[in-house]
Amino acid sequence: MSYNWNWGVFFQLSPDGTYTYLQLLLFGAGWTIATALLAWAIALSVGAIVGVIRTSPVPWLVRLGNAYVELFRNIPLLVQMFLWYFVLPELMPQAVGDWLKQSSNASFYNAVICLGLYTSARVAEQVKAGILSLRSGQRMAGLAMGLTLPQTYRYVLLPMAFRIILPPLSSEFLNIIKNSSVALTIGLIELTAAARSMSEFSFQVFEAFTGATLIYIIINIIVVAGMRWLERRVAVPGFISMGTPAAAH
Amino acid sequence: MFANFDWDVIIRSLPYLFLDGMRFTIMLTLMATGAGIVIGTLLAMARLSNIPGLSHVAGAYVNLIRSMPLVLVIFWFYFLVPYIGQWITGASRPIQVGAFFSALVTFTLFEAAYFCEIMRAGIQSIPRGQVQAAQALGMTYWTAMGEIILPQAFRNMVPVLLTQTIILFQDTSLVYVISVTDFFGAASKVAQRDGRLVEMYLFAAAVYFVISLAASYWVRRLQTRIAIIR
Numbered sequence: 451m452s453y454n455w456n457w458g459v460f461f462q463l464s465p466d467g468t469y470t471y472l473q474l475l476l477f478g479a480g481w482t483i484a485t486a487l488l489a490w491a492i493a494l495s496v497g498a499i500v501g502v503i504r505t506s507p508v509p510w511l512v513r514l515g516n517a518y519v520e521l522f523r524n525i526p527l528l529v530q531m532f533l534w535y536f537v538l539p540e541l542m543p544q545a546v547g548d549w550l551k552q553s554s555n556a557s558f559y560n561a562v563i564c565l566g567l568y569t570s571a572r573v574a575e576q577v578k579a580g581i582l583s584l585r586s587g588q589r590m591a592g593l594a595m596g597l598t599l600p601q602t603y604r605y606v607l608l609p610m611a612f613r614i615i616l617p618p619l620s621s622e623f624l625n626i627i628k629n630s631s632v633a634l635t636i637g638l639i640e641l642t643a644a645a646r647s648m649s650e651f652s653f654q655v656f657e658a659f660t661g662a663t664l665i666y667i668i669i670n671i672i673v674v675a676g677m678r679w680l681e682r683r684v685a686v687p688g689f690i691s692m693g694t695p696a697a698a699h
Numbered sequence: 700m701f702a703n704f705d706w707d708v709i710i711r712s713l714p715y716l717f718l719d720g721m722r723f724t725i726m727l728t729l730m731a732t733g734a735g736i737v738i739g740t741l742l743a744m745a746r747l748s749n750i751p752g753l754s755h756v757a758g759a760y761v762n763l764i765r766s767m768p769l770v771l772v773i774f775w776f777y778f779l780v781p782y783i784g785q786w787i788t789g790a791s792r793p794i795q796v797g798a799f800f801s802a803l804v805t806f807t808l809f810e811a812a813y814f815c816e817i818m819r820a821g822i823q824s825i826p827r828g829q830v831q832a833a834q835a836l837g838m839t840y841w842t843a844m845g846e847i848i849l850p851q852a853f854r855n856m857v858p859v860l861l862t863q864t865i866i867l868f869q870d871t872s873l874v875y876v877i878s879v880t881d882f883f884g885a886a887s888k889v890a891q892r893d894g895r896l897v898e899m900y901l902f903a904a905a906v907y908f909v910i911s912l913a914a915s916y917w918v919r920r921l922q923t924r925i926a927i928i929r
Contacts, residue, residue, distance in 0.1 A: 453782060524911035526869035529883060529904045536896045624766075631768035635875060642771045655778045663767055663775075670766040 459654040471648045478644025479665050485561050485630040490623060492566025497573025502603055505581045522571035527632050534564045535636040561633035569626050576618050580611030613684055620677035705895055709902050712889045720885030728868045731806035739814025746819055764812035770876055776805035777877050798879040810867055817859050821852030858922040865914050
């Protein structure tokens with residue numbers, strides 16, 4: 451191979467004059483993690499609500515929830531990013547649009563909202579599957595005990611459903627970390643973008659991508675270990691977790 | 700809100716969007732799916748084999764690819780494919796490859812890791828007794844796989860494989876990061892040339908939405924049809 455390897459490049463100063471290339475990658479990893487965590491908060495809360503209303507006895511709520519999921523699942527993430535970042539400010543009243551475009555860290559907030567709602571549709575699918583996997587007797591028993599429907603969800607159905615779907619949810623969380631890389635198209639310097647710019651400045655393409663790959667693998671290992679711990683922690687004795695890992699990415 | 704919405708820019712660029720862009724997207728999706736399923740099935744067989752080294756190598760490959768974002772994988776292969784070409788052909792310098800070929804290699808090898816996991820689940824869904832029965836009848840490994848196991852595994856997994864293909868169809872839009880003109884790349888070129896971001900991006904989103912939604916409904920119907928026959 452006619453490629454000059456130079457692993458020392460990580461400790462060389464980047465063109466900004468203050469930080470080494472390794473530090474640039476780590477900053478990128480920081481943005482990746484920040485984006486993923488905030489987006490995950492949106493995805494979990496919105497996804498739980500949408501998942502719940504899709505199992506509710508109100509037909510129009512079910513249809514609304516289904517439409518929401520289909521909308522966010524059938525448009526590529528990249529296109530959704532562009533819609534939030536380029537199209538939404540144009541459709542707003544002039545003043546709001548200008549404010550959206552000029553706010554600092556606009557690409558970060560855009561990425562968080564876009565990624566959060568995109569993933570919420572997938573979370574909603576899992577939450578619905580989790581609730582439907584419970585015996586229908588549980589809902590009836592809750593209502594028969596005099597709980598209202600929201601109370602039945604809060605105290606009977608959801609605590610069990612979330613435990614059941616913990617494995618697929620953890621693979622969704624891994625997906626959100628990986629998907630945050632799409633935000634580089636709207637200018638967020640997350641880990642992949644940092645590796646890309648390192649490769650452009652230093653010409654050490656493969657070292658840069660190897661560095662980013664290793665950081666992604668380390669993040670993955672930490673998340674998987676954390677999720678295993680959480681699964682053991684919240685396990686209800688006598689119940690075997692029975693979720694199926696999602697094939698999506 | 701849509702007062703100065705310019706429909707004309709969409710009409711004018713339709714031939715470019717569909718004959719250039721969408722053709723690229725569809726070709727890439729179909730070819731990467733076909734090649735990805737073949738390689739993915741071989742990887743699944745390797746992962747399930749008793750040959751220790753082989754199953755570890757296949758497992759490591761699948762886990763490595765699955766822990767990386769697709770965008771990073773696209774960058775990797777974009778720069779790596781010329782060197783791989785040089786290594787295979789023995790040329791003196793990295794060979795030039797076209798955008799389509801580079802994208803095809805990337806998506807094939809990326810999706811192979813996901814198809815591998817699907818096919819592995821499919822192979823494992825076949826009762827062990829069938830393998831033993833095939834062996835008892837004196838079939839070789841390849842005959843048993845080709846005649847008994849894989850046809851059933853494939854059939855069981857058809858809905859999942861097709862769903863993954865729809866995901867792949869959407870994911871091909873990410874070739875945008877290496878400036879390849881797929882459907883979305885074409886839309887974004889027109890958008891930037893004519894300053895019509897709103898129209899073009901909304902139109903692109905609508906096209907992806909309609910195709911993906913129609914395909915996923917079809918997969919769901921197919922799923923129930925297959926279930927009834929069985």
